[in-house]
Amino acid sequence: MATIRKRGFGQWQVQVRRVGFETESATFESKIEAQEWASQIESAMVRGVHAARKVAERMKLSDLVGKFKESYAPMHYKAREDGKEAWKFQLKHIDDKLGEKTLAELDQKLVAEYRDERLKLVSGGTVRKELYLLSKVLGFAEMELGICLPGGNPVSKIRKPIEAKGRDRRLSDTEWSELEQECRKSRNTYLWPAVCIARETCMRQGEILSVKWQDVDWKRKFVFLHDTKNGEARAVPLSPMALEILKNLPRSITGNIFPIQRMTLLHAFQGALKRAKIADFRFHDLRHEGISRLAERGDFSVLDMAAVSGHKTLTMLSRYTHINAEKLADKLATTK
Incomplete structure (x- = not known):
């Protein structure tokens, strides 16, 4: 049972007594606050969670x-x-x-x-x-x-900040040509192969740098990722170009296909972009480029793209459906 008393100007003392519990007391600046606190304490006692509340x-x-x-x-x-x-x-x-x-x-x-x-x-x-x-x-x-x-x-x-829209930055044919030229000039011989693999496989930078030679299944043409952003392993299909790039790479004693650190790759990539005078482009945009190219083919469904990219939900891929809208319209026109 709660007892509330006024103690001088702006002071309300409340005590809660109940059999089997220690007496609880507190002081508030208003009677309403005192009543609300008493109600919460009594409710916690009735529900048997009062001790846990005291821990909080x-x-x-x-x-x-x-x-x-x-x-x-x-x-x-x-x-x-x-x-x-x-x-x-x-x-x-x-x-x-x-x-x-x-x-x-x-x-x-x-x-x-x-x-x-x-x-x-x-x-x-x-x-x-x-x-x-x-x-x-x-x-x-x-x-x-x-x-x-x-x-x-x-x-x-509380309200959560609005989710930022996905980036849509893609390079023109001219920009791709200039980027390739500058990447090939780089002292980092792994730079251009890494860029191509990112575009061909839609893998994230961390996934590319973590994959090992033992994870490549040459016969079935895929690479198996044990460590991904969403925590689930997946097999990534390798295109003919991706297979050719991997076959031409030297083997490192570390076992990694790309035996370089993340910041090393990042700095080399940023340097190539700067020399090529390409603005507002990130390594992660290569993943967007790869998915966009799959969508443009017209023969890859959203489920197919999810299998390649590793997206757990299809929501993130819905923005790519407009890319092949023309091909879908042609398909509808030929459907009987």
């Missing part, structure tokens, strides 16, 4: 982040040799800004303020990823640690 009032987010890294992350995130896992950087930003807040204090107002501050510095897509990771951490607290979040998961109660 004592535990800081930084402590939960530590438990998340120790217990959850090793089983759900594959470690990289260079230690550059994106989730670690995202979690650090969250911890730096909100780590000193207790789980009970972490409400939608604080999370919304975090969102708005981060949007001043980084893209909406980056902020979305950080918010979803925060939601996952808080979900870990509820589901696996049995901690009751007084107001529920605050991330679910």
